[in-house]
Amino acid sequence: MEVNPKLKQAKPGKIISIAAVLLVVVLIAANSFATVQYGHIGLYKTFGKLNNNMLSPGIHLKIPFFQSVIQVNTQVTKAETDTSASSKDLQPVSTHVAVNYSVNKDSAYNLMNNIGGSFDAVIINPAIQEIVKEVTAKYPAEDLITRRDVVAGEISDLLTKRLAKYDLVVNDINIVNFKFSDAFDQSIEAKQVAQQQALKAENDLRRIEIEAKQKIAQAQAEAESLRLKKQEVTPELVQLKQIEVQEKALEKWNGVLPTVTGGATPFIDIESLTQK
Template identity: 35%
Template sequence: MRKITTFNSAGKLTALLFLITLFLTPCVIVNAGERGVLMKFGEVQNQILGEGLHLIIPVVNTVKKLSIQVQKQEISAEASSKDLQSVFADVALNWHIIPQEVNVIFQEIGDEQNVVIRIINPAVAEVIKAVIAKYTAEEIITKRGEVKSGVDEALSTRLSSYHVAVDDISLVHIHFSEPFDEAVEAKQIAEQEAKRAEFIALKATRQAEAKVNLAKGEAEAHRLLRDGLTPEILQRQAIEKWNGKLPLIVSKEAPKFLNLSELLKFDGK
């Protein structure tokens, strides 16, 4: 009985010591959407801590947590077009740190704020300048989708070398200098007026052509009708219209009926 009691006391003491050791041992919790960079005496280690609870050795180990969630950065950039017009672009960039490379990016660049200041902002400004320079101001307006694709591709390639992935990029607003905007507006108004004048002229030409063609048609119809009315046709038409009664000619002497041959001669004249 004493042995059992002694055993139970020893077990409880061991469990208590274990719990004390556990509570006294430093630990770190890596939250959802984060990765932990493990360091040993300040030196970055290859091991990356995932989400959850991790025990570390006091004094020896420290942990820096970095977010791997998608983050949004809004940037305004200025560039020059191929025809040397000033272009102002407002860009919205969605990006995230590549999870399996958080230790490298922290070692080479630093935390998220350093990534934005030292990498993302300069990269966006440089890429915008390079892509915009390939297009004229008019092409930037008419080929906006192509410009956006060029920026997306160039920026993705550039940032991947810094362990950053591009999720999406939007050219929120592209505008030009005020004199250029006024010139574009004046050009559009002039083009609209020119198209209107061209339409009116074309409409008048078509109407005149229609009248000429109508007159020609009527003249041709009259000619065909005139050429086709031969004596034989007139005689046949007279026979077709005759009601079978001989015309009566009244003279001083006595009523006289025309015979059929005279009628045909008479109608054929």
């Protein structure tokens, strides 16, 4: 039995139609959902208009092809900027600053509606450069080095006030590096060497003064000791020493009287004995 040729032509067309319908259904289904990543806030954008209904992380429904979901990162983000300026004493200085900031979740709609997704380039970086230049010009070059924490604190305060207008929160700021001219670096190094040499000379002088005072004190102590010893030599002590010497001489005498010409008696230097 032969099959009607019209039926043969109808089957392939029907299959194509079914496949097309299924494809459209799949596309519609795939574009009916949007996922908001962790650490982000989602905002509906319908026909180019932003909706202030904020979406939390997760899967959300949307109108296929006509509606999209944009995501705003609310996690802490780092912005790094290099700024060239002059110090108060007109020294050229390049500053590398790192700022940690975040988007206020409750104000994500205002930020995206008024500024857009490139707010870091439009708002943050220009604000950092302007404020760093302003603060750097208040301090001499040496103070920028020795008072870095004070400089960073002032930059942080000004930047916090500036970015608060755009619902941006400054979490932390770090001055990574100050870079000066080679001539200034050499002058700082020479000054440090001079200070070290001056400190060494001052320490040497103190050591010499201490040693001199020690010698004077020692000499004074010896003189005082000698003075006290002289005060101890009294006529009674001299007489006692003479008696002690005579007693020792008697102990050593063998009973034989010495032969003396001219009738003189033996001479004993009592004064030399009392000096011991």
